[in-house]
Amino acid sequence: MKMTKIATMMGVPVLALVLATSAQAQINYDGNGYITLVDNTSLYSAGDGGEFRAGGNADLQSQVDWLAYSTIPGKVTTGLMSDAIDDGSWGYNSGLAVNGTRYFQTFCTELNEEFYPGGTYNVTSIGNYVEFDNNGGTKIPLALGVAYLYSQFAAGTLAGYDYTLAYSRQTTWDLQNAIWDLLGEGGYMASWIQTDLGNGLHTTSWQIGPPSPMDASGFPTWSWVPQVQHKTSWL
Numbered sequence: 727m728k729m730t731k732i733a734t735m736m737g738v739p740v741l742a743l744v745l746a747t748s749a750q751a752q753i754n755y756d757g758n759g760y761i762t763l764v765d766n767t768s769l770y771s772a773g774d775g776g777e778f779r780a781g782g783n784a785d786l787q788s789q790v791d792w793l794a795y796s797t798i799p800g801k802v803t804t805g806l807m808s809d810a811i812d813d814g815s816w817g818y819n820s821g822l823a824v825n826g827t828r829y830f831q832t833f834c835t836e837l838n839e840e841f842y843p844g845g846t847y848n849v850t851s852i853g854n855y856v857e858f859d860n861n862g863g864t865k866i867p868l869a870l871g872v873a874y875l876y877s878q879f880a881a882g883t884l885a886g887y888d889y890t891l892a893y894s895r896q897t898t899w900d901l902q903n904a905i906w907d908l909l910g911e912g913g914y915m916a917s918w919i920q921t922d923l924g925n926g927l928h929t930t931s932w933q934i935g936p937p938s939p940m941d942a943s944g945f946p947t948w949s950w951v952p953q954v955q956h957k958t959s960w961l
Contacts, residue, residue, distance in 0.1 A: 796882030817843025
């Protein structure tokens with residue numbers, strides 16, 4: 727199971743805060759946070775990617791903007807882990823993944839780094855970049871498209887995404903691959919996500935500019951979203 731650098735995916739209002747500061751911003755954080763992730767391909771996970779259910783200790787939970795996550799019935803991205811729902815999940819009842827732990831749903835940012843569900847990991851920093859340990863520790867700024875897609879997912883408003891607890895997780899796999907693609911990790915860009923990016927990144931709240939041109943298939947082009955572009959560069 728492959729997943730790491732999960733701290734970069736905690737609450738996009740937090741991401742927006744660090745994106746608005748500098749090229750490689752990092753919030754004032756003491757590094758005493760710990761996190762445990764669980765996986766369940768029957769409920770929310772797809773393949774080797776997310777969604778993953780992440781629970782942290784009190785130090786880490788204090789850094790999460792919980793208002794960024796949805797409690798809308800049928801579109802829940804946060805809540806409390808429970809024996810009734812999570813008992814069959816890989817990694818549940820290990821580390822911090824126990825009954826009553828507050829969780830948020832998240833995704834993988836690094837395809838070639840691994841974690842083990844149920845393991846407890848130290849979160850050493852929270853910032854607007856992904857540090858690729860498999861590439862000499864290179865710091866890659868979090869792509870604007872990733873921040874946008876994850877913010878919409880977390881809020882329960884990502885158009886075209888299937889939030890239902892169903893075994894078929896095609897849109898989950900699509901979103902995971904789009905995140906990998908935007909971060910230069912491989913993956914692919916599904917047409918419905920191209921449309922979301924083409925429409926959403928031009929809204930007033932994201933202040934990007936004129937609508938994206940359409941490609942030959944009638945979808946908004948997304949290549950104009952640079953792999954490492956910062957939101958501040960577009961304001």
